[in-house]
Amino acid sequence: MMGEGYKVSEAVQKVYDRLANESAVKTGIEFLAADHSATVAEQIAINEVAAPPFKENERALFYMAKLQELGLADVQQDDEGNVFGVFRGCGNGPRLFVSAHLDTVFAEATDVTVKERDGKLYAPGIADNARGLAAILAVIRALRSSGVQTVGDIVFGGNVGEEGLGDLRGIKAFFRDNTDIDGYITVDGVKEQIITYLATGSRRYEITYRGPGGHSWNAFGLPSAIHALGRAIAKIGEVRTPSQPKTTFTVGTITGGTSVNSIAADASMLLDLRSASEAELKKLETEVLALLQVAADEENARWGSSAIRVEIKLVGDRPAGEQSPDLPIVQAAWAASEAVAVPPEFGPASSTDANLPMSLGIPAIRLCGGGAEGNNHSLDEWYDPANAYRGPQKIFLTLLGLVGVAGVSEPLLAKRG
Numbered sequence: 001m002m003g004e005g006y007k008v009s010e011a012v013q014k015v016y017d018r019l020a021n022e023s024a025v026k027t028g029i030e031f032l033a034a035d036h037s038a039t040v041a042e043q044i045a046i047n048e049v050a051a052p053p054f055k056e057n058e059r060a061l062f063y064m065a066k067l068q069e070l071g072l073a074d075v076q077q078d079d080e081g082n083v084f085g086v087f088r089g090c091g092n093g094p095r096l097f098v099s100a101h102l103d104t105v106f107a108e109a110t111d112v113t114v115k116e117r118d119g120k121l122y123a124p125g126i127a128d129n130a131r132g133l134a135a136i137l138a139v140i141r142a143l144r145s146s147g148v149q150t151v152g153d154i155v156f157g158g159n160v161g162e163e164g165l166g167d168l169r170g171i172k173a174f175f176r177d178n179t180d181i182d183g184y185i186t187v188d189g190v191k192e193q194i195i196t197y198l199a200t201g202s203r204r205y206e207i208t209y210r211g212p213g214g215h216s217w218n219a220f221g222l223p224s225a226i227h228a229l230g231r232a233i234a235k236i237g238e239v240r241t242p243s244q245p246k247t248t249f250t251v252g253t254i255t256g257g258t259s260v261n262s263i264a265a266d267a268s269m270l271l272d273l274r275s276a277s278e279a280e281l282k283k284l285e286t287e288v289l290a291l292l293q294v295a296a297d298e299e300n301a302r303w304g305s306s307a308i309r310v311e312i313k314l315v316g317d318r319p320a321g322e323q324s325p326d327l328p329i330v331q332a333a334w335a336a337s338e339a340v341a342v343p344p345e346f347g348p349a350s351s352t353d354a355n356l357p358m359s360l361g362i363p364a365i366r367l368c369g370g371g372a373e374g375n376n377h378s379l380d381e382w383y384d385p386a387n388a389y390r391g392p393q394k395i396f397l398t399l400l401g402l403v404g405v406a407g408v409s410e411p412l413l414a415k416r417g
């Protein structure tokens with residue numbers, strides 16, 4: 001288990017001991033257990049509003065109405081499609097952003113109706129990320145019903161564009177437009193034990209070789225786009241990357257050519273490069289991109305030509321993030337987890353909305369919505385809500401420690417510059 005032997009500082013522990021004994025905080029924690037069925041019902045309702053990639057707006061508007069009903073201030077939708085509102089603190093505290101992604105990986109025609117069997121819920125997206133979205137609404141309800149007065153502001157929202165070629169467009173736009181955020185938590189995934197503070201970066205490219213093309217017999221002697229692509233793939237296949245920090249590459253798909261008896265005029269591949277370290281990712285990217293031109297040059301040299309060209313298009317860019325596990329935001333999540341009797345665990349580096357703020361130097365973690373799941377990103381996705389309220393309980397308590405509670409604890413999250 002990752003995080004074995006990890007200990008929070010005395011100062012952080014003191015904050016959590018105090019919070020755990022505060023009656024408004026206890027009321028909020030109890031509320032979340034009692035709210036379990038309502039949270040799950042809301043999760044089902046959210047899931048049944050489809051949110052295909054780049055077409056999240058119906059769900060966004062549905063979610064925005066919920067934020068309004070819960071009485072948040074300044075509820076709005078930005079130009080990118082994100083929806084959010086503010087739970088106001090009593091002033092002068094840090095400003096924390098908490099969001100879950102609205103989008104799914106599923107195409108428009110997918111049936112997102114939720115079916116229940118033996119206590120489990122079955123539907124594409126029901127865990128990733130209808131659970132995260134519902135967990136956030138439950139936490140806002142708990143803040144309201146407990147009457148707890150925070151010091152700092154908490155901005156709660158649903159963001160667009162996390163999955164696949166969405167390429168974090170929602171969270172990128174949010175942090176571009178809102179420069180006053182001191183910390184970020186994404187609620188993504190379900191297993192409530194997990195705290196993720198490391199982010200896998202990725203760079204994705206569409207690479208296309210182009211040439212004159214021609215008849216395989218009559219035009220023999222012309223360079224081929226497919227042969228150039230093949231040379232490139234062979235070179236990429238020989239690249240060596242470190243296992244620590246884990247750094248990976250793959251040519252995910254290839255397309256091209258016209259027919260069996262044609263010299264190919266075009267050939268493309270989609271290339272995925274990843275690393276837990278931004279420096280290693282850059283190094284790998286530089287090495288691989290240089291090989292692409294070498295492959296074109298070799299194909300041209302083979303036929304005494306200069307006709308093959310390579311086009312390189314960046315189609316995905318998620319920065320890697322390396323943070324210390326001793327950051328207050330990580331310690332707070334750990335202590336909050338222990339306080340609600342959820343044995344905390346650090347998750348491996350992963351790729352979520354938290355990547356982006358981390359790369360900007362803004363403390364960020366991923367927490368989960370609670371429960372168990374299987375087959376996520378597939379049509380057979382399922383969710384088990386047994387004891388899932390412990391997810392929202394952990395999030396609720398993490399937030400309170402970070403933004404502070406008036407008369408009880410100072411914020412653990414620092415205001416930036």
Ligand SMILES: [Zn+2]
Pocket residue numbers: 101128129162188189
């Ligand atoms: Zn997700």
